[in-house]
Amino acid sequence: MEFITDAILPTETLLLQGCSTEADRADIVAGGLDKLRTTLSESFHGQLINLAEEIRSTSRLLRDLADRSQIHRSRVPIVLNHLNVVLPCLQRTLRDITGYYEDKTLSRETRWRKMYNKMTEEAGGLALPRRFSLYNHFLALLKQLLTRSPHFDLNTLESLRTRLITLREQRGIPPPPLQVGPVVRQDLMSLTAVQEPDAHWAEQIFSLPLPSRTALRHLKSCKSYGPWFPRGHLYIPPGSIILFQRVFDNDQLSILVFLNSVNQSPYLLVRTSQAGIPWFSLRGAHELCIGREGSALQLKRWSLSEQCSKLWAALYFLTWEEMVLFYCTFVALKARNTLTVQVHPGEFRLQREKRLFQAQIIDDGYKHSLIVYEDLQTRGIRLHAAVWEGELRQCPVWTAFVTHQSQSRTWLSRRSRHRVWLKDVQLYVFCSAYRQENMRQNKSGAFEIYFVSEEGATRFREVFSMPPSPAPSETNEAAAGPSN
CATH class of the missing domain: 2.30.29.30 (Pleckstrin-homology domain (PH domain)/Phosphotyrosine-binding domain (PTB))
Structure with a gap:
């Protein structure tokens, strides 16, 4: 495997890398709580399940925010100061939880009781699951701020930021600097997007509910075959529009499809990870071919150096319905793309x-x-x-x-x-x-x-x-x- 690296990491790269790192940590903590729950009586299960689910939501929000920052790079400076408020606080919380459930000097029930009560007390009475609800609400607003969502509420963001600053003080975390990263240009401060009269049809496909969910069998882990690049090393023109995003294997791999603002053509951005570090690969729909292999859709690219077709990604879907929708969406995007030279007749039929x-x-x-x-x-x-x-x-x-x-x-x-x-x-x-x-x-x-x-x-x-x-x-x- 060949990765392209760079030793120089600007502030925004470090903070976005922090999102990925804490997302991985959150998954590990949620798994640890699941194991703890299996050893305790049923009376504790409700609280533990609730907490683990909130932590998994935190993980998803962090990765989603980091992924979308690739498309909305010009607006990343707007969220950096806010990320610098929440990430140290979140990291301390996750580490504290780990310390409690790994304390083998105490019985498992005592570990849970001490964790819940002590961490609630240190946060001024804010219960542990509600602390993660606070993190998640704040991260969801940052995503809206980054993407210029019309639903973004600045007053709510500032209110939650104040609560996080208070929580940092209660935990003995030094206050964040007033400014991290580049100073935000005034023209980036527009909060809402210009709403197009008709959204792109691909934006609607995965927002509609599925009328049925037919499970697929013989599932394996999804895989990206590269070539990969570190975060920030792939050029995505400003103003590009995200059409949809699908995540696989508990968010260990994601594929984000966007409309390039320069040539109005669809592109696919895959994010995977190696040793906890996210890596990205980018291809236009016109550069890929799609086919089905069992429960997976395979995307292939042409290798100029080897003069042959090579796997770019293998996506295993949980349901037949979602596989069909992804397949049809990709084929329609590719066929209607002005950069596409030809669609092989076999691509129009799902095997x-x-x-x-x-x-x-x-x-x-x-x-x-x-x-x-x-x-x-x-x-x-x-x-x-x-x-x-x-x-x-x-x-x-x-x-x-x-x-x-x-x-x-x-x-x-x-x-x-x-x-x-x-x-x-x-x-x-x-x-x-x-x-x-x-x-x-x-x-x-x-x-x-x-x-x-x-x-x-x-x-x-x-x-x-x-x-x-x-x-x-x-x-x-x-x-x-x-x-x-």
């Missing part, structure tokens, strides 16, 4: 899916191909609309997961020779021009599908009148292979 049905439809005024896919591993079924013709042929337009509600007699109804209505179906749309509300112009709000041929409407209905396929055995699933 290990069986096509049960396909027909042409008229959808919001466009010609689309409607396909019903069945996943060979989970037997999950989904609807998939794709571009029918032209340069973007086969590019995903929307997908919808068929849930248990399809078993209701009222879920699907034939309204005419060419029209079918679906009730209780949630679309995930991968196109800015598509407006699904135009296909819900009826009193019940059902989604209307207009088939070009009457036969298509008939066969579509027949697909959902057939009994579901039996779950595959391990042997049959392995033998099925990719569906082409």
Whole structure:
């Protein structure tokens, strides 16, 4: 493995590295509390579970803040003074907890009682779980400040900062310096972002709730294959917009997708860690190819030095639904990217899916191909609309997961020779021009599908009148292979 390093660490790098370090420490502390809980009577479990969950939230917030700082680098100076307030206090708290639960001179119950009572007393009566709630509220506001969220509240931030300064004094931590890092320019102090009239469609995909959660099997740890760079060594143009972020393996690996402000193209930033130090790798969607291997999506890049395709990242998803959404989102971003030279036809098909049905439809005024896919591993079924013709042929337009509600007699109804209505179906749309509300112009709000041929409407209905396929055995699933 080859890492690119730099011995010179500016203040902002040290503080952001501190976020990663304390995130790792928080995970270790939460795990230690879990082990302590298993040795105590059930009457203590509630408080211990609550505390461990708050600490895990702290870990997630710290990593998220550090990850997003890569995109919003011009605004990092704004949060440095605030980070310098919270990080020393948080570090002391985590170390104190470790000292208590590792004190083998005391019984485990006494360790917990002493930890909880002493640490509550030293904080002026602020209970230990509430102390982490304070940290988490403060970190969440810093994230909003960094990203110029319209929900940011400066008064609340200042109020929490005062409480943290008091907590530092109670713990004997010296006051922070008035200024760390560069002096903040006045033009960076704008607190709210300019709201675009229409957000990018990719910003919405993972904010919608999943109608079902179908577990995938044979999961492994996700992996990034590099090349890697330290924090701050990858150039990301100011004004770039984060589209979404997904985390894996308890936040040990994350992938952040953003829109480059210079060329308006999507890029993927992967964060992994080695020996507790975060490392980053960056690639444009147009530089990557995607494919499925079991429960993982593999992203590959072209190596100029070796003149061959090499793995860039392997992402294992907990649910089939999230795998599908990531796959379709990536393919749509890549296909609609002006920097993309060509999308291999195989990338438009998610492997290990069986096509049960396909027909042409008229959808919001466009010609689309409607396909019903069945996943060979989970037997999950989904609807998939794709571009029918032209340069973007086969590019995903929307997908919808068929849930248990399809078993209701009222879920699907034939309204005419060419029209079918679906009730209780949630679309995930991968196109800015598509407006699904135009296909819900009826009193019940059902989604209307207009088939070009009457036969298509008939066969579509027949697909959902057939009994579901039996779950595959391990042997049959392995033998099925990719569906082409």
